[in-house]
Amino acid sequence: MPxxxxxxxxxxxxVSLEVVDAKxxxxxxxxxxLSQQWIDRLKSRGVEFLxxxxxxxxxxxxxxxxxxxxxxxxxxxxxxxxxxHMKALARATYLHFKGQQPGQQPSQASPS
Amino acid sequence: xxxxxxxxxxxxxxxxxxxxTLPTIxxxxxxxxxxxxxxxxxxxxxxxxxxxITSKILRVVNSSFYGxxxxxxxxxxxxxxxxxxxVKSIVLSVSVFGAFKGASGTSLFDMNKFWxxxxxxxxxxxxxxxxxxxxxxxxxxxxGLLHDVGKIVFRQHLEQEYETCCRIAxxxxxxxxxxxxxxxxxxxxxxxxxxMEKWKLAKGxxxxxxxxxxxxxxxxxxxxxxxxxxxxxxxRCLNLGSGGDPYIPAIADAxxxxxxxTEEKFPLLLKECHEEAKKARVYLxxxxx
Numbered sequence: 132m133p134x135x136x137x138x139x140x141x142x143x144x145x146v147s148l149e150v151v152d153a154k155x156x157x158x159x160x161x162x163x164x165l166s167q168q169w170i171d172r173l174k175s176r177g178v179e180f181l182x183x184x185x186x187x188x189x190x191x192x193x194x195x196x197x198x199x200x201x202x203x204x205x206x207x208x209x210x211x212x213x214x215x216h217m218k219a220l221a222r223a224t225y226l227h228f229k230g231q232q233p234g235q236q237p238s239q240a241s242p243s
Numbered sequence: 244x245x246x247x248x249x250x251x252x253x254x255x256x257x258x259x260x261x262x263x264t265l266p267t268i269x270x271x272x273x274x275x276x277x278x279x280x281x282x283x284x285x286x287x288x289x290x291x292x293x294x295x296i297t298s299k300i301l302r303v304v305n306s307s308f309y310g311x312x313x314x315x316x317x318x319x320x321x322x323x324x325x326x327x328x329x330v331k332s333i334v335l336s337v338s339v340f341g342a343f344k345g346a347s348g349t350s351l352f353d354m355n356k357f358w359x360x361x362x363x364x365x366x367x368x369x370x371x372x373x374x375x376x377x378x379x380x381x382x383x384x385x386x387g388l389l390h391d392v393g394k395i396v397f398r399q400h401l402e403q404e405y406e407t408c409c410r411i412a413x414x415x416x417x418x419x420x421x422x423x424x425x426x427x428x429x430x431x432x433x434x435x436x437x438x439m440e441k442w443k444l445a446k447g448x449x450x451x452x453x454x455x456x457x458x459x460x461x462x463x464x465x466x467x468x469x470x471x472x473x474x475x476x477x478x479r480c481l482n483l484g485s486g487g488d489p490y491i492p493a494i495a496d497a498x499x500x501x502x503x504x505t506e507e508k509f510p511l512l513l514k515e516c517h518e519e520a521k522k523a524r525v526y527l528x529x530x531x532x
Contacts, residue, residue, distance in 0.1 A: 148524050151302045156314075161307060161521070182524075203482065207491050214493035216506055223509035224480040227517070 134182045137174055142167050148182035200228050251428035252437060259400040263342035265335070265442050268293050272331055273443070286327060287319025290334065299337040299529060300330065306525040325381070332385045335444075336365075339389060340529040346395050349402075351409035352487055357395070358527065359484025361388050366523035367481075367516040368474030374512065375470060375502050384523070386451045386467070387474040391486055393435030393452075397423065412488045419487040420456055432456055459497030469498035477516045 144165050150158045150173065158176055159169065165181075173181070208221040256262075271289060275281045291297050297318055304321045305314055315321050322330050348354030368387030372380035397405040404426055411422040423430040436453035450464035451471045461468035472495060478484070479491045494504075 148527065149307055151306055151525070151528065157305065157307070161524075203489075207479070207489050211491060211493040215496070216494055216499065216504075217491075219506035220476075220480065220491075220494070220509055223506075223513055227481075227510060227513040 134180050137170065137178055137181055140165060140170055140181050140183065142170065144181075145184040146181060147184040150178055150181065152176070197229060201225065248429055248433070252433055255401070255427055255429065255434065256437065259396070262396065262400075262438060262441060265338045265342060266293065266296065268296065269331075269334060269338060270443065272334060276327055276331065281327075283322040283327075284319050286322055286330075287317060290318045290330070296334055296337060300333050302528070303333050303337070303525065306522075308522045308525050310522075326379070328379055329381045332382055335385055336388055336526065337529050339392070340526070343392075343395050343399075346399050348398075349406055349409070351406060351413065352394075352398055353485060354395075354398075356485035357391070357487065359524070360478055360486045361391055361484070362523050362526045363478040363481065363483035363516075363520040364388065364390055364471075364474045365526075366519040367477040368471050370515045370519050371473050371477070371502070371512065372470050374508070374515075375466070377470075383467075383470055383474075386448055386471050387478075388526075389435065389439070390452050390455045390471050390475060391431055391435065392438060393431030393433065394419070394487060396434055396438060397427070397431060401427075409487060416490075417488075418490050418492065430456070456492065458495050458501070461497075465497060466501045469495070469501045472498045473502065473504075474516075477512060478520065480513065481517050481520065483517075483520050 142165055146159055146161055146163045146165065149161045152158055158178065159173060163169065204221060204225055208217065208224075211217045212221060268290065272286070275286055275289060290300065300318055300321060301315065303309070304311070304325065309325075311324070315324065318330070325333075346354055348357065365384040365386075365388035368390075369380045369384045372383035377383065394405075397408070408419060408422040408426050411417070411425060412419040415422070420430045420432070432453055432455055436449050439449040439452055447464050447467050450461055451467040454461035454464065454468035455471040455475060458465050458468035458472045472492075475486070476492055476494060479486065479489075498504075
């Protein structure tokens with residue numbers, strides 16, 4: 132989830148972290164698709180940086196692809212897969228991310 | 244804690260000058276909360292006397308984390324809607340960010356990822372507390388948020404030694420808490436709990452942090468420590484930030500039993516934790532302002 136100087140933010144990017152001013156006013160909500168008008172308005176309010184969603188749109192800082200995810204989950208769960216309930220948690224985690232990929236539905240596949 | 248571990252912790256603390264402190268207003272809030280006659284207006288007036296904290300509270304309560312349909316403009320209004328304890332938790336959260344705002348990371352310990360993990364653990368802890376029937380799950384957010392605060396104390400005050408810990412964890416492929424034990428003889432959980440004690444936070448809260456890796460040792464606070472333990476695990480499963488190592492701890496038997504978990508609950512917990520963690524990212528704003 133890159134954080135970019137507002138000068139580098141392009142039209143069409145989606146905001147991943149809302150911006151609020153010192154009085155608690157929400158200047159822009161997370162999920163807003165940026166138009167040039169939005170960018171100009173935020174600049175005029177003194178906003179210097181924006182957090183932008185990554186390409187997957189999951190809001191996660193990694194998980195570039197399912198293959199990367201599967202490999203990552205294998206690595207982090209491997210030492211504890213033999214412990215009670217951890218295989219089920221690993222499988223649920225994999226299916227959770229798989230269900231979040233655009234156009235994909237959870238399947239019975241798992242990293243374990 | 245046995246005498247040997249206490250001696251090791253004391254030795255570490257002797258070498259640390261200037262542990263972070265919290266604003267004095269927190270002590271006054273605590274005192275007022277002990278008085279059953281305190282009104283929302285009185286508490287609101289006290290908090291409003293600190294403009295910086297007031298501004299931060301209003302930013303939090305008006306963010307999507309709470310999602311109220313209309314804007315809350317005064318602290319008193321926030322107290323009426325959210326309650327004393329929740330507002331106190333918000334004050335504590337924003338104060339902690341203030342206390343550690345200057346902490347810098349290294350190539351082996353990324354501070355931004357650390358805070359993202361901490362905030363996400365707060366969010367996950369809140370969701371788990373809600374599933375476990377706690378009537379005020381909001382108050383658990385702060386326990387999750389601060390569960391690893393001992394790591395920043397190590398990082399800020401024993402920089403070289405903590406870099407060694409990170410290196411050992413990476414090279415040996417072990418959790419960072421085990422590397423801390425190797426280097427310091429105590430881990431971040433004990434150090435963090437000690438800091439919470441110095442800040443005069445509630446015993447249950449302190450012990451939930453002390454025992455978040457071993458909730459079975461939590462005594463009367465076993466269930467609370469179990470909630471934080473599972474919150475940490477969920478945040479790690481969801482790959483939200485980094486606590487300094489990538490490994491997912493096994494769920495402790497004591498936590499499984501005290502929280503009456505079932506494996507069928509995992510998908511729903513992961514979904515709700517992930518949604519809550521995304522909303523809680525608004526707290527990242529306080530690292531910069």
